[in-house]
Amino acid sequence: MADKQTEKQLDIQRAGDTGNKRPIMLAIAGDSAAGKTTLTKGLVTALGDDRISSICVDDYHRYDRTERKDLPFTPLHPDCNYLDIMEQHLKLLSEGQPILKPVYNHADGSLDRPVYVKPSEFMVVEGLFPLWSRASRACFDATVFLDPPEEIRRAWKVARDTAKRGYTEEQVLADLDKREPESTAYIRPQRAHADIVVQFSPILSRGETVEDPLSATVLMRPTIPHPDLHPVVGDDVNEAMHLKLLRDDDGKPVDALHVHSYASEEATLKAEEAIWNLMAVPEPLSDQLGMIDGQRDGPLAITQLILLFHLIQARHT
Template sequence: MTLTDDTAPHSDRPFLIGVAGGSNSGKTTIAHRLAEMMGDDRLSLLKLDSYYNSRSEEPIEVRAAANYDHPDAFDWDLLNDHVAALSAGASVDVPIYDYTNHDRSDDFETVNSTKVIVVEGILVLWEPRLRERFDLKIFVDTPADLRIIRRLQRDVAERGRTPESILDQYLTTVRPSHERFIEPSKRYADVIVPEGGLNRPAIEVLLARVRELAG
């Protein structure tokens, strides 16, 4: 794990953390560990997956075939607006995504401004406007074989998909997008965590550092 010393909040606004990495790299595990450490009253979590573009006008066959690992799949304007609002002390209504229908649901989750705000997702270090907002940028670096195994386990168990469809999606969209967009964004990270949530020593060092920086 590489950690620089020039990661510190610049004002009394919330301390902003970006957690990026490949699909199923362990980003969510690390984000949740941060949330457990800080507590719900001190840390708010935004997930990039909540900001997939609405595709309600498209047939479900088209939605199912879309590349959800490409930057164009996300509503960056809304996410940036929400991060700006939270930084200013306001609350935001975050969309809830329906993975079964490949579209936003009609429901929202209200997220309040807190001392620490974590934005987690595959491309949060790729988007320049968002990246510039972060006080601490983390990249979770996990080998591809582990990531695809975790994806198979998750999508079969939680999303009712077949192994064949998962592997086809991985080869046609997930892997190419990772190599083109996600992996190159690692160069912007202040902290690189190998093995993701399996790297307990690195996570403990990271948690201690966040506690020190965020106060």
């Protein structure tokens, strides 16, 4: 019986082998309104949508908004999502296969007809759960966790959900409180599995507040090969950024790249060029990095550049 089963499986495999090329896949995980879409947009614009596409894996909701009303958990609970199907779809995409992806309509909370997604040369996968399991993590070439201070994330969530998703400020704040235990239990633990942790926040030691332009801290864990920034973080660019060896909250060593919001545009552009030249690839450096609401943001640009570096490097090695 075992032989018969194995034979059948081999037959299925042979018949289905289409020799598709595997895309380079980047995960951007983080809680609701942590800035995932903003970070993703710059990467897609920089490489162009003929080479890179992004999907949001928050569409794997098991219930629509009406059904969820009577249920004891929020969308942050694994049982509220088809995470097994999300894992399956990530695996298929990582093998170069198309998927029929479910669609959650954020505007009215309904589940719509699914959409056909064919993997591009590069895929960004953003959402609440991309680093959830060993099976999902194995699909990625590099993984990012967005980790803004809660104060900032709450402000971002109120601004977005009242403007775009039809909620009142009171509803969003109540929802944040309701989600807090599930954020702690299911979303934040994914930070431990990221190769790169990004935090946009004010530099408190300089007296900055959340109202000021935000600086970025990019923690680079030695779980994948990062760009060697030592040659570029000399005197020329130290207005824009500096590199520091730290212990992360979990005690493990990390390289922390601090990108200063107070640097001039000239200084951050010089730093970007220096990082880009490390790669020696034919592609020119994009001038579309760091755009947010039509304005250029230096720390965002350099963060996106680090991620772009990983995508392009993975293609060339």
